[in-house]
Amino acid sequence: MGAVFGILGEYDERAANHALSLLSHRGVDSCEVIKKENLFFAHHELSATNTHLLSYDGNIYNLNELKAKLSCEFDFKTQSESEVIIAAYLKWGVGFVSHLSGMFAIAILDDDTLYLFRDRLGKKPLFYLHESAFIFASEIKALVPFLHSIEMNEDALLSYLSYLAPTPPFTFFKNIKKLAAAEYLVFKNGKVKVERYFDLLDSVPALIKDRDEAIFLLQNALEESINTRLCADVPIASLLSGGIDSAAISAYAKKSGADIQTYTLGYKEFAKYDERANAAESALLLGVKNRAIEISQKEFIESCDSVLDTLDEPINDPASIPLSLLFRHIAQDGYKVVLSGEGSDELFLGYRQYFEFLDVQNLTNIKNKNWLSGYFHSNFSMNREWERYKRVFDGSLLFRTSGENFTDLQKNVTMKRNVRDNESLKYIQNYRDVFEASSHSDESIWYSYIDMHIFLGEHSLSKLDRLSMAHSIETRAPFLDHKLASLVFSIDPKLRYKDGVTKSLLKSALKPMVDEKILGRRKKGFSNPFMEYLIESKKISLIKEVNDKTGIFKKDILNEHIKQAATGGFKQHIWGLYVLSVWLKKYLL
Numbered sequence: 001m002g003a004v005f006g007i008l009g010e011y012d013e014r015a016a017n018h019a020l021s022l023l024s025h026r027g028v029d030s031c032e033v034i035k036k037e038n039l040f041f042a043h044h045e046l047s048a049t050n051t052h053l054l055s056y057d058g059n060i061y062n063l064n065e066l067k068a069k070l071s072c073e074f075d076f077k078t079q080s081e082s083e084v085i086i087a088a089y090l091k092w093g094v095g096f097v098s099h100l101s102g103m104f105a106i107a108i109l110d111d112d113t114l115y116l117f118r119d120r121l122g123k124k125p126l127f128y129l130h131e132s133a134f135i136f137a138s139e140i141k142a143l144v145p146f147l148h149s150i151e152m153n154e155d156a157l158l159s160y161l162s163y164l165a166p167t168p169p170f171t172f173f174k175n176i177k178k179l180a181a182a183e184y185l186v187f188k189n190g191k192v193k194v195e196r197y198f199d200l201l202d203s204v205p206a207l208i209k210d211r212d213e214a215i216f217l218l219q220n221a222l223e224e225s226i227n228t229r230l231c232a233d234v235p236i237a238s239l240l241s242g243g244i245d246s247a248a249i250s251a252y253a254k255k256s257g258a259d260i261q262t263y264t265l266g267y268k269e270f271a272k273y274d275e276r277a278n279a280a281e282s283a284l285l286l287g288v289k290n291r292a293i294e295i296s297q298k299e300f301i302e303s304c305d306s307v308l309d310t311l312d313e314p315i316n317d318p319a320s321i322p323l324s325l326l327f328r329h330i331a332q333d334g335y336k337v338v339l340s341g342e343g344s345d346e347l348f349l350g351y352r353q354y355f356e357f358l359d360v361q362n363l364t365n366i367k368n369k370n371w372l373s374g375y376f377h378s379n380f381s382m383n384r385e386w387e388r389y390k391r392v393f394d395g396s397l398l399f400r401t402s403g404e405n406f407t408d409l410q411k412n413v414t415m416k417r418n419v420r421d422n423e424s425l426k427y428i429q430n431y432r433d434v435f436e437a438s439s440h441s442d443e444s445i446w447y448s449y450i451d452m453h454i455f456l457g458e459h460s461l462s463k464l465d466r467l468s469m470a471h472s473i474e475t476r477a478p479f480l481d482h483k484l485a486s487l488v489f490s491i492d493p494k495l496r497y498k499d500g501v502t503k504s505l506l507k508s509a510l511k512p513m514v515d516e517k518i519l520g521r522r523k524k525g526f527s528n529p530f531m532e533y534l535i536e537s538k539k540i541s542l543i544k545e546v547n548d549k550t551g552i553f554k555k556d557i558l559n560e561h562i563k564q565a566a567t568g569g570f571k572q573h574i575w576g577l578y579v580l581s582v583w584l585k586k587y588l589l
Contacts, residue, residue: 009133242278245341
């Protein structure tokens, strides 16, 4: 664990020290700070030369392999990751990052040039601000004190409403930006340049066509990834639901001889959201220890504001509150490392809607599309199915992430501003351009690709990092090993979906390890009674209260959405508006 932080340019030392202290939960005690004119740099000691400084957050899993490769040229004095990272940079320059396997945010100051790197799949965040000085940090909260004024970024708002989180490079704070997964930044002579160093689409399409071969390779890659992430000098815990992702991690951990403690979440008043029974059965079948944590409406509501504050900016995920409470219990039990199953759904088509979109996609070749397009435009509906068919008949991009929330036409109806149809495409168009220029053509690969970047990278992983690190817990996600992900992108995509079964390949790969009772369970997801809590606590009234002052949304439409949420409709929309309202009230009202 660690924090990345630094300032190039004029700064107030007291303000800089305060900003760094805001990251103390990430483990900045292991840092030393260089303080000189126009330079404040929270660095890791053991830099290989006097002209290089390193600020680093993360975990490099191939450290020993790298060290052995570099030992003929460098005399290593310690077991420090930092020393190896600097040596790798000196050996390979900016290309050193391609030799790293793991999760990381890295800042290297080489004389007068600063380099910032975010890991390939976006597990570690990295933000920056360039006004009078150039400032970078692991979390937004360390940059906010340096803003000349706080203004909301309109692109962040619009992309958030569409995709549950602001899309790169935007954050809700105007002038604070973020690196996307697999990007690196160069700052020199007052200028910023951002480049990419890795892309999943560089994998060869359909290189592996045989199902048995694909299963064999997946089994080996998954086992290697999990075993790699079991290496730690502290006890390891793991999250356990009733599903197959967490079961897979527990199964391989058990096989390796690791004694891991698993944790499951339950809800006191709402048994229908509860996975404790399934998780207990899974733990028994897998032979692992399990502790069930029960949270109540009172705990949810009392923790709500502080958890949303931890996120720094709106991220529309109601699972944030219970997940934070779960991490609090895990931390109280003394665990510093937790394994989690993020990435499996996106890689192995674990969401049923992927298959629904593939079905609708088949209509692109239907005759009389112009007539159908005209018919749908003449009969507008807020229904999601209407939107999907309208896109197909219009010839516009159908799938825009699993987390798509407000469509553009829904925004146009709801907001006090004109929003053109397909306006939100600009926030993901660069990813679509890369896909269309690649050798891949199967739309299911596009589904996985855009979800890995936006729904996972900017939504789920941002939430996971912020909430786990707030409790000084390092979360490791074995399914997000870049070699495993690249392998999946090299498998004939039809093997993932042709039998119509979610996670078909993964389930086949896990058959020798995981009981059929677990593999055959219906996916439940990390659902929780957030809307019931929000309504019963009357906290939902904050949405109207804030909108009365900001005037962002039309009152009558907003009231209708809130009314529908009480009966199960527009729940994700309303939670997103509540989270937005909390942020607006704190920073702009």
